[in-house]
Every structure is written in structure tokens, then in C-alpha cells.
Amino acid sequence: MEPRKKQAHVVSAFRRTVIIALVVAGATLTLAQTAERPPVKIGFMVPLSGANAQNGRDILNGFLLLLEETGYQAGGRKIELIVEDDEGIPAVGLTKARKLIERDGVHMMGGALLTSTGYALAPYIESQGIPMVYPVVSADDLTQRRRAKWIIRTGYTGSQPNHPFGEYAYNTLKLRTVATIALDYGFGWESVGGFRRTFEEQGGRITQSLWAPLSIHDFAPYLAQISRDVDAVYALFLGRTALQFVRQYEEYGLKGRVQLIGMGTTTDEHVLPAMGDEAIGVITALHYSGALENPANRKFAAAYRARYKRVPSYYSESMYTGGKWVLAAIDAVKGNVEDRNALLEGLRNARPTDLPRGPVVLDEYGNPIENIYVRRVERVNGVLQNTVIATLPNVSQFWKYNPAEYLKQPLYAR
Amino acid sequence: MDAANLPSNVLRGWRRPVFYALAVLLVVGPPFLSTYWVGLLTQMVILAILAMSLDILLGYTGLPSLGHAAFFGVAAYAVAVLATRYQLGFWTCVLGGIMIGTLCSAAIGLIVSHVRDVYFLMITLAIGMVLWGLSNRWIPMTGGDNGLAGIPRLETHAGLPFAGPIPFYYVTLLVFAVSAGIMALLVRSPFGLTLRGVRESESRMKSLGFNTWLHCYLSFVISGVFASVAGVMWAYYNGFVSPTYLDLTASSELFLMVTLGGPATLVGPVIGAGAIVLLKNVISAYTARWLLILGIVYIVAILGAPQGLWNLGRSKRT
Amino acid sequence: MTPACLALDNVSRHFGGLKAVDKVNLIVQPGERRAVIGPNGAGKTTLFNVISGEVRASEGTIALFGDDVTKLAPHQRAVRGMARTFQITKLFPNLTVMENVLLACEAQDPRRFTMHRPMSSCVDLERRAEALLAQFGLGTFAHDTAKNLSYGVQRKLEVALSMAGRPRLLLLDEPMAGLSSGESESMLAILRNLDSAVAVLLIEHDMDIAFAFAERVTVLYQGRVLTDGHKDEVSANRTVQDIYLGSPIAE
Numbered sequence: 001m002e003p004r005k006k007q008a009h010v011v012s013a014f015r016r017t018v019i020i021a022l023v024v025a026g027a028t029l030t031l032a033q034t035a036e037r038p039p040v041k042i043g044f045m046v047p048l049s050g051a052n053a054q055n056g057r058d059i060l061n062g063f064l065l066l067l068e069e070t071g072y073q074a075g076g077r078k079i080e081l082i083v084e085d086d087e088g089i090p091a092v093g094l095t096k097a098r099k100l101i102e103r104d105g106v107h108m109m110g111g112a113l114l115t116s117t118g119y120a121l122a123p124y125i126e127s128q129g130i131p132m133v134y135p136v137v138s139a140d141d142l143t144q145r146r147r148a149k150w151i152i153r154t155g156y157t158g159s160q161p162n163h164p165f166g167e168y169a170y171n172t173l174k175l176r177t178v179a180t181i182a183l184d185y186g187f188g189w190e191s192v193g194g195f196r197r198t199f200e201e202q203g204g205r206i207t208q209s210l211w212a213p214l215s216i217h218d219f220a221p222y223l224a225q226i227s228r229d230v231d232a233v234y235a236l237f238l239g240r241t242a243l244q245f246v247r248q249y250e251e252y253g254l255k256g257r258v259q260l261i262g263m264g265t266t267t268d269e270h271v272l273p274a275m276g277d278e279a280i281g282v283i284t285a286l287h288y289s290g291a292l293e294n295p296a297n298r299k300f301a302a303a304y305r306a307r308y309k310r311v312p313s314y315y316s317e318s319m320y321t322g323g324k325w326v327l328a329a330i331d332a333v334k335g336n337v338e339d340r341n342a343l344l345e346g347l348r349n350a351r352p353t354d355l356p357r358g359p360v361v362l363d364e365y366g367n368p369i370e371n372i373y374v375r376r377v378e379r380v381n382g383v384l385q386n387t388v389i390a391t392l393p394n395v396s397q398f399w400k401y402n403p404a405e406y407l408k409q410p411l412y413a414r
Numbered sequence: 415m416d417a418a419n420l421p422s423n424v425l426r427g428w429r430r431p432v433f434y435a436l437a438v439l440l441v442v443g444p445p446f447l448s449t450y451w452v453g454l455l456t457q458m459v460i461l462a463i464l465a466m467s468l469d470i471l472l473g474y475t476g477l478p479s480l481g482h483a484a485f486f487g488v489a490a491y492a493v494a495v496l497a498t499r500y501q502l503g504f505w506t507c508v509l510g511g512i513m514i515g516t517l518c519s520a521a522i523g524l525i526v527s528h529v530r531d532v533y534f535l536m537i538t539l540a541i542g543m544v545l546w547g548l549s550n551r552w553i554p555m556t557g558g559d560n561g562l563a564g565i566p567r568l569e570t571h572a573g574l575p576f577a578g579p580i581p582f583y584y585v586t587l588l589v590f591a592v593s594a595g596i597m598a599l600l601v602r603s604p605f606g607l608t609l610r611g612v613r614e615s616e617s618r619m620k621s622l623g624f625n626t627w628l629h630c631y632l633s634f635v636i637s638g639v640f641a642s643v644a645g646v647m648w649a650y651y652n653g654f655v656s657p658t659y660l661d662l663t664a665s666s667e668l669f670l671m672v673t674l675g676g677p678a679t680l681v682g683p684v685i686g687a688g689a690i691v692l693l694k695n696v697i698s699a700y701t702a703r704w705l706l707i708l709g710i711v712y713i714v715a716i717l718g719a720p721q722g723l724w725n726l727g728r729s730k731r732t
Numbered sequence: 733m734t735p736a737c738l739a740l741d742n743v744s745r746h747f748g749g750l751k752a753v754d755k756v757n758l759i760v761q762p763g764e765r766r767a768v769i770g771p772n773g774a775g776k777t778t779l780f781n782v783i784s785g786e787v788r789a790s791e792g793t794i795a796l797f798g799d800d801v802t803k804l805a806p807h808q809r810a811v812r813g814m815a816r817t818f819q820i821t822k823l824f825p826n827l828t829v830m831e832n833v834l835l836a837c838e839a840q841d842p843r844r845f846t847m848h849r850p851m852s853s854c855v856d857l858e859r860r861a862e863a864l865l866a867q868f869g870l871g872t873f874a875h876d877t878a879k880n881l882s883y884g885v886q887r888k889l890e891v892a893l894s895m896a897g898r899p900r901l902l903l904l905d906e907p908m909a910g911l912s913s914g915e916s917e918s919m920l921a922i923l924r925n926l927d928s929a930v931a932v933l934l935i936e937h938d939m940d941i942a943f944a945f946a947e948r949v950t951v952l953y954q955g956r957v958l959t960d961g962h963k964d965e966v967s968a969n970r971t972v973q974d975i976y977l978g979s980p981i982a983e
Binding site for chain 1: 448449450451453454457550551553558559560561563564648652653654656658659663695698699702704705
């Protein structure tokens with residue numbers, strides 16, 4: 001991880017120079033043209049320091065790429081982006097949101113990575129009535145039992161990819177017994193919960209559910225507990241824990257004996273380049289893959305690689321796509337972002353097309369209906385990638401269930 | 415005579431005008447500030463209560479706690495649980511928060527009041543980690559890593575006729591003034607002198623006939639009371655709680671507030687809390703390298719004012 | 733008959749194999765002025781620490797005014813009327829002289845737990861502190877920080893602190909050590925002027941000082957009581973002279 005971090009800093013310094021140059025150039029041009037309306041201010045926050053800094057940076061980079069492509073312009077107004085570091089600490093996130101809204105006077109908000117930050121911000125965003133886009137926070141209830149009027153999600157719910165994946169695992173992968181191991185927090189519970197529900201409805205059986213603390217440093221005790229007699233192990237990790245789990249899974253001789261499947265984050269491109277052959281063959285589900293074969297993604301991935309010298313991760317794509325909702329909403333109100341109700345309407349009704357992840361529409365709860373991709377890690381041209389092996393189209397957060405019925409049931413928990 | 419009996423001649427020289435200027439700013443400033451700055455000021459004032467409470471322990475009694483944020487966090491969690499899971503009324507939540515935080519410090523004080531110096535540091539660190547772990551893992555009660563959201567606004571929960579950042583600020587300021595007044599009286603009291611005695615020479619205190627264990631214990635509990643008060647206010651201010659309230663980062667930042675501001679002065683920690691909140695929020699708005707700059711600022715401050723900002727120009731303690 | 737102020741019965745203290753204090757018997761009567769002398773390493777300071785409770789006795793019993801205090805902590809012994817000074821000065825270095833003495837004055841006052849009013853409102857404690865400062869000639873230093881005092885003044889403060897609790901038994905651990913001859917004189921004058929009801933047990937390396945102060949002298953050698961008696965008898969004792977002249981004792 002270390003060398004890549006360093007590289008990220010270099011990139012960011014370069015990027016800043018480019019942005020400044022662009023902004024200066026753009027400002028000069030507009031000033032010359034017209035004495036127009038002041039810029040639309042967009043407040044954006046993700047963790048840029050601490051353990052989740054890389055994921056936060058990916059999200060930001062995707063957004064910056066989109067803004068650069070569109071010339072920092074929408075609805076006939078310039079766009080001014082104000083970025084804050086929420087450090088992955090909910091209280092800091094709230095303070096930064098207050099700063100962006102109360103001091104900088106932003107018209108719209110975007111960002112947040114962690115569920116805890118997402119939940120912490122929601123009441124404040126509601127009280128301020130500022131439209132906000134959550135590109136990543138995946139806590140089911142944010143668009144289910146604890147909906148917020150002013151927040152839309154352009155990402156996914158934790159259980160969303162897992163509902164169809166559970167059925168796929170039973171019907172296509174022909175798995176009958178699965179042991180799960182996941183990080184012990186909301187994202188883990190909801191993802192595993194979604195998988196368990198559909199997998200067991202099909203007739204499969206979850207034989208074991210292990211939960212690892214977020215601070216875990218050694219998987220040995222957990223790997224020792226996993227039964228060797230199951231058809232597959234389902235794993236949910238990300239960042240450092242993903243790297244370590246997949247490596248130790250091989251070291252403990254489980255790779256090759258028990259198929260490893262899991263949530264898309266476990267092999268997402270934010271960690272995949274740092275993995276080795278131990279990752280090959282892992283099958284996961286998510287609404288995106290860097291290797292997705294469609295024109296929009298080929299264009300996006302190429303631009304992203306050229307700009308940041310990295311493969312785009314699902315985090316990178318999250319706000320590239322989420323940003324399209326932001327721009328579409330500003331276009332919809334013709335730049336009149338001061339009318340917040342209209343802006344919110346514009347956001348909820350936006351229908352951006354040509355998205356790297358494929359077609360997306362928001363449901364009436366403010367959550368995307370989108371394709372879920374089953375991906376298998378392969379080495380292509382010497383590089384690991386998440387090759388898409390199945391596309392499960394138009395998946396809603398409620399899967400095949402009736403939303404009203406679905407919402408009467410409790411949230412997935414441990 | 416009178417001046418000499420004050421802990422450290424609080425208001426001598428440049429400190430007097432600075433003190434009054436700060437007091438005036440805190441009292442009359444907010445109506446002239448934007449809501450964002452009122453919010454930051456509210457944070458500073460709440461964390462100032464917390465920093466002063468640690469000062470009782472660290473500065474006056476000489477017991478370096480690296481787990482002090484735990485009581486702050488426990489009280490905040492108590493408010494959150496009582497208000498959201500049990501939907502209890504305002505005073506039940508406030509008193510419940512303070513009581514649970516205090517009981518927690520009273521129980522832990524029994525364990526830690528026997529040890530000193532680096533052992534005290536380590537055992538408080540360990541206990542702080544345990545409570546942090548509990549907030550993370552006692553999921554049915556605490557919500558785990560997600561924390562608990564949905565704490566009602568203080569103004570509506572208390573049934574106040576007014577609401578908004580400025581009323582909340584003044585409620586906080588009132589709590590701060592009362593807490594600071596009590597703590598200031600405490601450190602000037604005969605009991606307060608015994609705490610400084612323990613810090614200076616515990617064996618001499620024993621040979622004079624003091625049961626120093628009891629004095630350390632009381633100091634620990636009192637400082638737990640005020641940490642709890644701050645925790646209750648923090649829960650209402652943010653409207654949610656999360657494990658980060660009581661993690662090691664929180665405790666060490668708190669430690670820094672006291673040492674940077676000037677231990678054993680009470681005013682110093684207030685300034686330390688203000689300075690750190692200000693620096694974090696202002697610097698991070700201008701550069702992504704804010705952590706680096708903050709680190710440099712701390713190092714310069716510690717080198718330039720090893721006794722803390724409020725002790726600048728005073729002779730060194732040995 | 734009133735009980736002895738201090739009675740040590742077969743008190744020993746071992747550090748591993750080393751018998752720092754070995755079966756010491758010692759009785760100090762109320763108001764008595766007693767010196768304990770002995771060469772370096774004779775176990776004087778350990779004996780003191782055992783009496784005051786800093787160090788627990790390995791065996792034997794210690795009685796204070798007739799009560800067994802062998803298992804009590806230092807502060808509990810202090811409450812029973814014992815006070816001590818330290819050979820290496822133990823003051824409250826960052827507090828003023830006044831605060832030092834105030835602390836000593838409140839040690840056995842219930843107001844040590846008072847939290848709701850300032851120290852300055854305890855007028856009688858301050859009076860006592862001032863009187864004590866006057867008694868030890870420290871009045872002019874009242875507002876100085878203890879660590880800034882000269883060594884001689886610090887030693888006086890050391891004794892003043894121990895007298896603040898109105899003890900009935902005072903243990904003095906080499907109070908003259910390191911003092912100039914002038915300072916020694918004035919310290920000796922202060923010690924002589926102590927309330928005659930207070931029993932004083934003085935540890936001294938220097939025989940001249942011990943003999944100038946005490947009536948009765950106990951000689952400690954290699955952890956044992958070598959002899960015990962009126963100062964004239966002791967000073968005439970051959971063995972004692974040998975020890976102090978450095979000639980070896982027949983083993």
C-alpha cells in the first residue's frame with residue numbers, strides 16, 4: 001500500500017495544479033464573456049486522511065474527472081467545488097457539513113463514504129434542506145425505513161447486489177452450503193443478510209457466520225474455524241482487510257479446496273492491483289467492474305487511467321456517475337439552484353444515460369435500480385481484473401419482493 | 415497573601431486582558447457571528463468543559479489519563495440510548511447521562527487510583543480501549559460502528575420556547591460557566607490544594623497523614639462528572655453518537671488540549687480546546703496537508719511554550 | 733503508667749539476604765530527646781522508614797502510644813501523632829512556602845475534603861500556618877516557591893511541615909546534613925525550642941550534633957542496636973569509638 005500512497009500524493013499535487021490552471025483559465029474566459037450569475041457551489045466531503053483516505057480519494061477523483069470533462073459548467077452557470085476531509089469520523093463529517101452549508105453557502109452536497117457518517121449527516125441535511133447525493137454510503141435503511149427527503153443515493157444498498165447473487169450462487173454456481181465471514185458492522189450484516197435470505201429461500205444453507213472486528217489484524221483464528229466441508233466461503237472485506245484475508249485464505253490452504261465468493265468490495269479495483277495470484281478465481285457481485293465491457297465504461301476507464309495512472313475502482317465510478325445526477329439537476333432548473341425544492345425535484349427525476357455501470361434509474365425511495373454484475377478475478381494481459389461473467393439486470397433494492405411487505409420486516413442484522 | 419494562594423496567579427500580566435477579551439467574545443460574540451462560527455464556538459465550549467475536567471486529573475493531581483474520553487463517550491451514549499431507544503424525557507436523559515458516566519468513572523477509579531505515572535497512563539489507556547470496544551461490539555445497545563442517530567434537539571427535548579444554534583450556544587455557555595465556576599472553586603479549595611500536593615510529592619502527603627488514594631480517587635470521579643457533563647452536551651450538539659467519541663484519538667487529542675493550553679491552569683485547557691478546534695477546521699479548509707501543518711504547529715507550540723500557552727513566560731515546573 | 737511514645741519489639745527488615753534492620757528493640761518515652769547514631773549503612777534510614785511505615789517490618793511489632801501500628805500505612809501512623817522529615821528534602825517544590833505549610837496544617841483537619849469554598853476562607857488554618865512560619869523563621873519566604881529556596885531554608889521548611897500536624901513524636905532524618913555551620917547552629921536552636929511535650933527521635937551521622945541535641949543515644953551498627961544509654965556512657969564506650977575511628981571490630 002505504501003508506494004501507492006506516495007504515488008497518490010504526487011498525482012494529487014499534479015491534479016491540483018491542473019485544477020487551478022483550469023479554474024483560472026475558465027474564470028478569465030467567463031469574466032471576459034459575461035457578468036453572469038455567481039457560480040453554483042457544490043460541497044463535497046469524503047475521508048482524505050485516515051484509514052479510508054484512498055477510497056475517499058477515488059470517489060473525489062471520479063467527480064473531478066466528470067467536472068473537468070464538462071468544463072465545470074452546468075445549467076449555464078460555473079460550478080465551484082468545495083472539498084472537505086471528513087476523516088471518516090462522523091462528528092468531523094457533521095462539522096464539515098455545517099461549514100460547507102452555513103459558511104460556504106453551498107447549494108448542493110455530495111459525498112460521505114462510511115455508513116456512520118451517512119447516518120450522522122442525515123438529520124442535519126434534512127433540517128437544512130440542502131439536496132445531497134450519497135454516492136457510496138450503502139446502509140439499507142437510508143433509502144428504506146429511515147428515508148431522508150433531501151438525500152438521494154446513486155450507489156447501492158448493501159443487500160442489493162447480494163439478493164440476486166444469493167440466487168445465482170444456488171442456481172448457477174450450484175452451491176448448497178456456504179460459510180460466511182464478514183466485517184462486523186452494518187455493511188457486513190446487511191450484505192450477508194441479503195445473501196443469506198435469497199440463498200436460503202432457494203434451498204441453500206448458511207452453515208456458519210463469522211464476524212471479524214474492523215480492527216482485525218490476523219485472520220488465522222477465523223480461518224481455522226471455517227469448515228472445509230462447505231461448497232463455498234462468502235467473504236466481505238475491503239481495503240487492508242481484503243488484501244490480508246485473500247492472502248491468508250490461500251496460505252491456509254483453503255484456496256483450491258473451497259471456492260471463495262463474496263461481496264464486490266473484497267476484490268474491488270481499490271485493492272485488486274495490490275493482490276497477487278491468490279485472488280484469481282474469486283467470484284463476487286457488485287453494480288460495477290472496472291473491466292465492464294461497454295462503450296461508456298471503456299471511455300471512462302481509459303480517461304481515468306490516463307488522468308490518475310490507476311484503474312478505476314467502484315469508488316471512482318461512484319461519483320463520476322453520481323456527479324451526473326448533480327449536473328442533470330442543475331441543468332433541469334436551468335441553473336436556478338436557489339430554488340431548492342425544484343433542485344431536489346430535478347435530482348430525483350434526473351435520467352442520466354451512458355453511465356459506465358450501465359442503465360440506472362432511481363426508484364421512488366431515492367435508490368438506484370441498476371444491473372448487478374457477477375465478476376470473476378482473472379489475469380488478462382498480465383493484470384488482474386474483475387471479468388464480468390453474468391449480468392443480472394435492473395435489480396431493485398427490494399429485489400423481487402413487494403416494497404411495502406419488505407419494509408415491514410426488520411433490517412438485516414447479525 | 416491572596417494572590418499567592420491562587421493556584422498560579424491566574425490573571426497576572428498579559429493574561430488579564432486576554433482572559434477578559436475571551437470572556438467578552440464568548441458572551442457577546444455569537445449574535446454577530448455566522449451560524450457556522452456559532453457551531454464551532456459551541457464545540458469549543460463543550461470540549462473546553464471536557465479539557466478542564468481532564469486538567470483536574472492531569473494538571474492538578476498529576477495523573478495522566480489516556481482514557482478520559484471514555485467517560486465523555488459513555489455519558490453521550492447514555493443520553494443517546496435513553497433518548498432514542500427508551501424515548502425518555504429531557505431531564506432523565508441529562509441526569510441519566512451524567513450519572514452513568516459518573517458511576518463508570520467511580521467504578522474504574524477503584525481500579526486505577528492505586529497506580530501512578532506511566533502505569534496510570536497505560537491502565538487508563540487500556541480501560542479506554544475496553545469501553546471503546548464495548549461501544550463497537552455491544553451492538554444491540556450501541557448500534558456498533560454505525561452509532562446511534564436521532565437524538566432530539568436539546569431545545570425541543572427540553573421544551574424551551576426558542577430553538578436554533580444561538581440558543582443552544584447560550585445553554586452550552588451556561589453549562590460551561592457553571593462547570594468552570596465549580597472547578598475553579600474546587601482547585602482553590604482546601605481539597606484542591608491537596609490534589610496539587612499529591613502531584614508534587616505523594617510520599618510527603620502520606621507522611622503528613624493524607625490518605626492519598628482517596629484524594630486521587632475523588633479527583634478521578636470529579637473529573638469523570640464533568641467529562642460526563644460535556645458528553646451529554648456533545649450528544650445533544652451532534653444529535654448522534656459513535657464509537658469515535660471514545661477512541662484513543664479522542665483521548666489523545668484531549669490530552670493535547672490540556673498540555674498545549676497549559677496544565678493546572680483551567681484557563682489553559684479552554685484555550686487549548688479552542689485552538690485545536692479552530693486549527694483543525696480552519697487549516698483543513700485550505701489544504702489537504704492539514705494534518706502535517708497541524709503537527710508542525712503542535713511541535714512549535716510545545717517547543718516554544720513547553721508549559722503550555724497559558725503558562726508562557728512563567729518559570730518552569732520541575 | 734502512661735504507655736511509651738514509641739516501642740519497637742524485635743523489629744527486623746530484610747531485603748533478600750540483607751538484614752538492614754535486625755531485631756531492634758527501642759523505647760522512646762513521651763517528651764524524650766533521643767538520637768540514633770551509626771556509621772553509613774548501619775540501617776538508620778531503613779529503621780526510620782520502618783517506624784514511619786514507608787517500609788513494612790519483616791518481623792517484630794511497632795507500638796505507638798500503646799497501639800500496635802505494625803500493619804498501618806504511613807498516613808494512618810501520621811494520624812496517630814507521628815511525623816517525620818526526610819534525609820533527602822521532600823517538599824512540594826512548585827507550591828509556595830505558605831501553601832506547603834497550609835497543606836501540612838490541613839492534613840489532619842476535616843476541611844481537607846472541603847471543596848466548596850476557597851482555602852483563603854479558612855482563616856484559622858492560615859493563622860496557624862503563619863504562626864508556624866514565624867516559629868521557624870520562614871515568614872519572609874511565605875510567597876516564594878519552595879524549589880527556589882536555598883537549601884538551608886528548605887531544610888527548615890522540611891521540619892516546619894512535620895511540626896504542622898502537632899505530632900507527639902517527631903522523627904528527624906539527619907536534619908543538619910549538608911548545612912553550613914551557621915545554618916546548623918540555627919537549625920539546632922530551632923530543634924531545641926521545639927515543644928518539650930513532643931518526643932524527638934533524631935537520626936544523625938555526626939556524633940557531635942547528636943550529642944549536642946539528645947540526652948539518650950542509641951548506636952546502630954550493621955542493623956543491630958550496639959548500645960543504648962545516656963550520652964556520656966555512650967561516648968565513653970570503646971566499641972563506639974572504634975566504629976567512629978574506623979577500626980575494625982572483632983568479628
